[in-house]
Amino acid sequence: xxxxxxxxxxxxxxxxxxxxxxxxxxxxxxxxxxxxxxxxxxxxxxxxxxxxxxxxxxxxxxxxxxxxxxxxxxxxxxxxxxxxxxxxxxxxxxxxxxxxxxxxxxxxxxxxxxxxxxxxxxxxxxxxxxxxxxxxxxxxxxxxxxxxxxxxxxxxxxxxxxxxxxxxxxxxxxxxxxxxxxxxxxxxxxxxxxxxxxxxxxxxx
Amino acid sequence: xxxxxxxxxxxxxxxxxxxxxxxxxxxxxxxxxxxxxxxxxxxxxxxxxxxxxxxxxxxxxxxxxxxxxxxxxxxxxxxxxxxxxxxxxxxxxxxxxxxxxxxxxxxxxxxxxxxxxxxxxxxxxxxxxxx
Numbered sequence: 001x002x003x004x005x006x007x008x009x010x011x012x013x014x015x016x017x018x019x020x021x022x023x024x025x026x027x028x029x030x031x032x033x034x035x036x037x038x039x040x041x042x043x044x045x046x047x048x049x050x051x052x053x054x055x056x057x058x059x060x061x062x063x064x065x066x067x068x069x070x071x072x073x074x075x076x077x078x079x080x081x082x083x084x085x086x087x088x089x090x091x092x093x094x095x096x097x098x099x100x101x102x103x104x105x106x107x108x109x110x111x112x113x114x115x116x117x118x119x120x121x122x123x124x125x126x127x128x129x130x131x132x133x134x135x136x137x138x139x140x141x142x143x144x145x146x147x148x149x150x151x152x153x154x155x156x157x158x159x160x161x162x163x164x165x166x167x168x169x170x171x172x173x174x175x176x177x178x179x180x181x182x183x184x185x186x187x188x189x190x191x192x193x194x195x196x197x198x199x200x201x202x203x204x205x
Numbered sequence: 206x207x208x209x210x211x212x213x214x215x216x217x218x219x220x221x222x223x224x225x226x227x228x229x230x231x232x233x234x235x236x237x238x239x240x241x242x243x244x245x246x247x248x249x250x251x252x253x254x255x256x257x258x259x260x261x262x263x264x265x266x267x268x269x270x271x272x273x274x275x276x277x278x279x280x281x282x283x284x285x286x287x288x289x290x291x292x293x294x295x296x297x298x299x300x301x302x303x304x305x306x307x308x309x310x311x312x313x314x315x316x317x318x319x320x321x322x323x324x325x326x327x328x329x330x331x332x333x334x335x336x
Contacts, residue, residue: 019333022326028250029257029323036258036265036273 042154044200046088050081051192058185067132092205112150115142136180137173140165140187155203161195246291247322251284256319259294259311267307293318
């Protein structure tokens with residue numbers, strides 16, 4: 001007596017590889033989307049706010065004409081600006097349902113960081129040899145480099161902003177010290193405000 | 206045949222099978238609601254790659270897609286044309302200077318089909334887990 005077999009075997013019960021293939025397909029989709037995507041959650045308003053804080057910092061740094069005061073003011077400003085832009089970017093990412101740890105976001109952070117680390121090290125080295133006048137040019141150039149590198153994984157206007165910083169940095173590097181200070185205001189202050197508003201308008205906040 | 210029906214199933218075993226059927230019902234429902242040709246259209250790896258890449262971008266050029274999916278001109282154009290014929294993607298041809306530029310974008314039906322496909326895959330995994 002023959003045993004009864006169903007004509008169509010239960011797809012999941014008889015083929016455990018089916019769910020594995022589905023999982024593999026989902027992985028492929030996620031990977032492709034991450035590679036194709038850019039990190040669009042950078043907050044334009046965050047960048048504009050950084051510009052406003054930088055203009056305030058420029059005013060404060062001129063209050064006392066000492067190197068320690070100037071460097072201290074800008075280092076504290078940099079820390080405040082990083083925290084501010086991260087918080088506003090996280091808020092925009094939440095609103096846009098984007099991940100802050102997605103592939104493009106990680107690539108952006110990895111590309112952005114090296115030039116910033118080099119900037120910090122060069123700041124210490126230049127202060128030790130008393131080459132304080134070079135600081136505005138070095139800061140603008142390396143920040144611009146970081147923005148161009150990180151901006152490759154974000155919207156197109158970001159690398160353009162980085163290039164502007166690099167041009168200002170190149171000018172500051174060879175200009176007199178007083179001009180260098182004004183170029184810092186033009187870059188960290190005005191350029192951030194102008195580009196931040198553009199990003200906010202074009203890319204939803 | 207008689208032997209098959211004569212052997213009584215243990216109560217626990219029967220309950221487990223009923224739970225399995227219940228879990229699979231959602232998968233079957235979604236799968237049947239999706240036309241077979243539609244599943245095949247998106248399911249193929251290259252086409253799945255094209256649709257996934259376009260789901261993450263407003264539009265991508267032919268060259269961007271080719272670099273992203275690491276494929277040849279011929280292969281990409283064949284699969285893109287199939288998706289275009291199905292109405293899943295739109296194709297815009299223009300000139301950038303003197304160079305021809307082909308740009309693809311996901312259409313609304315294409316996005317819906319992609320979302321249905323994602324639901325289908327997730328339901329398959331869920332059903333296998335529940336079982």
